[in-house]
Amino acid sequence: METITRTKIADLLKSKSFGEKVNVKGWVRTRRGSKMVNFIALNDGSTIHNVQIVVDVEKLGEEYLKPITTGACINVNGILVESQGKDQNVEVQATEVEIYGTADPQTYPLQKKGHSVEFLREIAHLRPRTNTFGAVFRIRHHMAMAIHRFFHERGFFYFHTPIITASDCEGAGQMFQVTTKNLYDLKKDENGNITYEDDFFGKQASLTVSGQLEGELAAMALGSIYTFGPTFRAENSNTPRHLAEFWMVEPEVAFYEIEENMQLAEDFIKYCIQWALDNCLDDIQFLNGARKLLYKNEDNDDLVERLRFILDNKFIRLSYTEGVKILEEAVAKGHKFEFPIFWGADLASEHERYLVEKHFKCPVILTDYPKEIKSFYMKQNEDGKTVRAMDVLFPKIGEIIGGSQREEDYDKLYKRAEEMDIPMKDIWWYLDTRRFGTAPHSGFGLGFERLLLFVTGMANIRDVIPFPRTPNNAEF
Template identity: 35%
Template sequence: MASQYPTVPSPAADATTLTPFKYSNRVLLKTLLERADQRPELIGQRVVIGGWVKSSQEVKKSSPITSSLHGDKKADESKTKDVTCVEIIQSKIPLIRSILEAFGGSGGCKKNESVTPKPTPPQPSTVYLMVTDGSSVASLQVVVDSSLAPPSKLRPTGTCILVEGFLKKPSAKGKRVIELEADRILHIGTVDPDKYPLSKKRLPLDMLRGFSHFRPRTTTVASVMRIRSAVSFATHSFFEHHAFFDVQVPIITTSNYEGFGKMFSVISLEQKADKEKLNTIDEIEGINLETVKAAVREKSNLVENLKRSDSNREALVAAVQDLNKTNELASQLEARGKMKSASSFKADKIDSSEEFFSCQTYLTASGGLHLETYACALGNVYSFGPRFQADKTDSSKQAAEMWMVEAEMAFAQLEDSMRCAMDLLKYLCKWVCENCSEDMNFVAKRIDNACVSRLQQTVSGPSEIVSYRDVIDILRKVTDKNFETNIQWGVSLTTEHLSYLADNVFKKPVMIYNYPKEAKPFFLRVNDDMRTVAAFDLVVPKVGVIVSGSQNEERLDMIISRIKELGLPREKYEWYLDLRRHGTVKHSGFTLRFDLLILFITGLTNVRDVIPFPRSHGKIMN
């Protein structure tokens, strides 16, 4: 099908020609603005661009009379010489008519004749639009003459435009080195300023969360999402470069992971609807159907009598409404009887055999256990996807749906996993510094002026590696702060403890390893001291733990002992135990909390501001 938009010349024809986006025949502003100051050959090129208006200004053009008053006198005189006598008389007619009217004359018109004034045409103007298409932080100034479109349609913030024109140098000096003078408008997506939420300048991030369908149009959220996209790409690049295979683990699982908090239960909508119907019907238990039918008959007779009598209309209306309600109650009672006789399950209990799955299922909180099965076949594997926790705490570092990067390596021990996790963090931070400089400069200016230096320090500087035992000793010696949780062996380190270590003690990423086994899940490898397990956490400033990893237990007897010790249902983990029965191998891995990594990179403080569509307790928009 032929494109509805004009064709931009192919870059093959001229090496200096801008390359349009392949699938919409428009030039991305990123390619246009990145090096416009270094590419003078762009001036004069004809392009099509599209985007959304961020700001605008309308400048009225001078009228012809004003121009002649302030123009060149010689030019005016030359024009006067060419004017004929007839034209002079015609131009003076309005003046003659005004003089006659002043002396009581009609000027050739009747006194009582009503003269409808002609509508004054709008004064010509030029509209200057700052347009962004989301491909970069920078915006392009687009100059549009009012003859092409009404300025009132173009100017509101959020208006979408697709225009064609020539690139030129800006008429006024400033930061901009190039602008587009439009001569064709191909599309206008209008906006109602009174209803469009982004019409107000600088809405706080917490208010923007209420408009998740519009907030990516803001510069801040757009920059964060471009950074997020780059880090996602870099994550896959890292694992591809180090011979990992990408494996998609299930989102629906039967494993109720210990140590991952509350999980979401999965239930089919059909059976849930049946249960709700039964619960509704049970609310009218104890009402006899025959009694209600007798009441219907009595009220029907009353309505008939009122219709035949001369009673007032209000009494009849009230009687009809009462009859309708009684009929509705009778219908519900009849439906209850039919459902009770046809259904094989009780109202207060769902028969699992009637469910979609034959056993209880959950939204996965971790894909680590499933990933192990592929590590024991493919060697090095990773997964990147959403994980779910039904945590009702209102934490700035937690959401119901968060994305995780999980990796698992066969023939690898705890030290290997720790080294791989740190290499990944350094790789991603370096990638952002090298490939997202414009967005990071904006983030440094708008959000956190130390974000770039923090990333550079992470890339170049060594991380601190300490054991859990050493951390306890360090925190016990702290005198300038009182922690809410007492520091003693065996306690889980809280966010308060970890933040203090990264922000105040080490002031850089710190890796803590060998935790007490009581503080970690059952499947972690027990160390020789029988008190600790081979686990680690990578803690970074301003955020806390962004990576958790471990060497998992490969010994069948030890993992069975841990399952029994914690009182877990062994039958649910028989498939997991099979990996230890058949071809067991030492293996280790880690989980990177992707959303928290974006917090660390950008300096934002609430994870909901770096998730495209955040879900948290009681809050879901679309």
């Protein structure tokens, strides 16, 4: 074949260089036609759209073209011409076609018919080749880019916190252990407890549930930082909202009070959504239609309208106490919730969505939660009952961001950690930031996959991460 520099299909579809020789490479979506001419829909992953390859069967040979079926990979030289077909501006009249790899129609699982998301999870190594998951993973990339751009433009530093840790940030104890010990011959002390002197780190270590605590250390030196990396929860939850491995975005900012933290969260989420509309509109519009076929029983709103709803509304600031009162009034008027609502309850998604979707009809930032249902590091209010927590609540999702002003007072933090039975040997270094030059500071965490659920309209969190890790599932 003649050597011609490859053009990505995303760029080719915008080109007006008609009559020029071009080269495209990609995977065959479909092939149709007659004994005279074939039409191949080719996609290389750079865009949701295919380019049509027009093939003269007599010139290239019917037998040679036979292996070019759905899933095959080909290299095409040809002439770029204006397309006569609808929904496309350009096409390629092939002069040479090289077959890189074939896909036997009898065994290749991705055929033209529609496939369920459940089936596609079983072949997660191939599902990025589908239009739906190609769109999802391009949006995932763009959301990651938006996150880095947002914080970089505001003078934040990207700080890498450890994946292996000896501390449990959330205090829930649901952590994956990291060890090199022989599990069939565990060394134990006289009380029957496992000892770790012979382990790699010389102590019990786990995969992190959050980069927050280490992020706070950095904020106390660099001022404004953010972490963005994988986190792990050994929580046996088989729900559409839970993963054992997921990605978290966690800014921590010195000298921020809770009000500044709330504004940062609102600005951040709006920036990401505006980025999606500016850079991913084709994929979003495709998913708007595709998910209605994938999730037939779901309430499918218009995705673009969903995103504009966030941009067009200022987020309501509301205390937990006021929120509970609104929910109790709703119950008194006959509204039925699956879970009971009372002051001190940890709000369920149905409660959060009621406030957003039914009562205020705009995003809500709920603040000042009871300290008993929140983590030890949150700053205590003067009432002695509540802490300066903040959760950003979205339609369809419920909580999408959780954060707080952090407790900067050493004595209060120490006492609260004791009350919650957090071993001092695990957090002495964290307490040190309150001993040496303490300062007010705040931060929050965004579950990256929760954001992607909202932007893509997918109904299950397993469908917005390439290789989901859930109970009894660690394939690929």
